[in-house]
Amino acid sequence: MIELKNINKKFGAGTVNETVLFTDFNFKVKKGEFVSIIGSNGSGKTTLLNMIAGTLFPDSGRVILEGSDITALPEFKRAKRIGRVFQDPFKGVARNMTIAENLSLADNKGKVYGLTKGLSQKRINYYKELVSQIGLGLENKLDVKIGSLSGGQRQAVSLLMATMTPIDILILDEHTAALDPKTADTIMNLTNKVVCEKNLTAVMVTHNLRYALEYGNRLVMMHEGKCVIDRNEKEKKETQLEEILAKFNEISIECGN
Ligand SMILES: Nc1ncnc2c1ncn2[C@@H]1O[C@H](COP(=O)(O)OP(=O)(O)O)[C@@H](O)[C@H]1O
Numbered sequence: 001m002i003e004l005k006n007i008n009k010k011f012g013a014g015t016v017n018e019t020v021l022f023t024d025f026n027f028k029v030k031k032g033e034f035v036s037i038i039g040s041n042g043s044g045k046t047t048l049l050n051m052i053a054g055t056l057f058p059d060s061g062r063v064i065l066e067g068s069d070i071t072a073l074p075e076f077k078r079a080k081r082i083g084r085v086f087q088d089p090f091k092g093v094a095r096n097m098t099i100a101e102n103l104s105l106a107d108n109k110g111k112v113y114g115l116t117k118g119l120s121q122k123r124i125n126y127y128k129e130l131v132s133q134i135g136l137g138l139e140n141k142l143d144v145k146i147g148s149l150s151g152g153q154r155q156a157v158s159l160l161m162a163t164m165t166p167i168d169i170l171i172l173d174e175h176t177a178a179l180d181p182k183t184a185d186t187i188m189n190l191t192n193k194v195v196c197e198k199n200l201t202a203v204m205v206t207h208n209l210r211y212a213l214e215y216g217n218r219l220v221m222m223h224e225g226k227c228v229i230d231r232n233e234k235e236k237k238e239t240q241l242e243e244i245l246a247k248f249n250e251i252s253i254e255c256g257n
């Protein structure tokens with residue numbers, strides 16, 4: 001479970017560009033929840049994920065992960081417990097390293113060694129098995145550098161890297177937004193499969209309203225640092241795309257994008 005408690009966050013404090021984003025903001029994700037988050041541009045979705053990951057810190061308030069206060073814990077110390085996939089298929093992978101080397105890095109998350117010991121055949125076979133499960137035929141390309149893969153293949157490997165070790169929470173920030181629609185569907189399906197099979201707690205920000213409705217067991221819409229819609233599994237199932245679209249248009253027009 002992750003909990004953000006009484007969060008206040010502003011940017012550019014004391015300057016003409018001061019933006020007050022979160023005021024006494026509270027947000028809780030229970031174990032096993034798969035939350036889809038949509039919202040207007042600048043509503044605070046990425047900042048929310050950044051505060052969970054420790055890339056950004058709240059001005060005040062607390063961040064609690066599985067009961068322990070991690071408010072002051074830096075990103076690298078949280079990384080072991082938090083898996084993350086970004087929009088940019090190059091973020092989160094080392095492009096000059098092979099698939100196997102990238103998996104090895106992720107496999108040894110939180111430990112300083114990894115590549116230095118070399119990869120045993122046993123480990124390589126394990127990676128092959130893992131990669132074959134994503135169904136993109138990458139199991140015979142373990143020696144190929146990540147940089148030469150397509151965006152979709154890279155996102156699939158990123159997802160694997162983020163989830164191959166035990167984590168408390170998976171965060172996804174518009175991880176299908178840079179892909180063509182068909183590849184985005186493939187990655188979204190794969191994401192759903194991984195989250196369900198591993199029973200992960202996940203927070204997914206998506207620009208795709210259809211994905212937000214179709215996947216996950218909770219739906220949140222954000223606007224100006226607030227959750228303007230928050231529906232549980234049952235309510236979400238009864239929610240129609242038209243309603244969400246209308247609400248989305250309303251807040252987007254209101255903030256001019
Ligand atoms: N590092 C930063 N410095 C200054 N302003 C920021 C920073 N990060 C986010 N913001 C501002 O906070 C608001 C929310 O940003 P963000 O969380 O990225 O929104 P979203 O992901 O919902 O589009 C925006 O107005 C943005 O300009």
Ligand SMILES: [Mg+2]
Nearest residue numbers: 045046047173
């Ligand atoms: Mg964002």
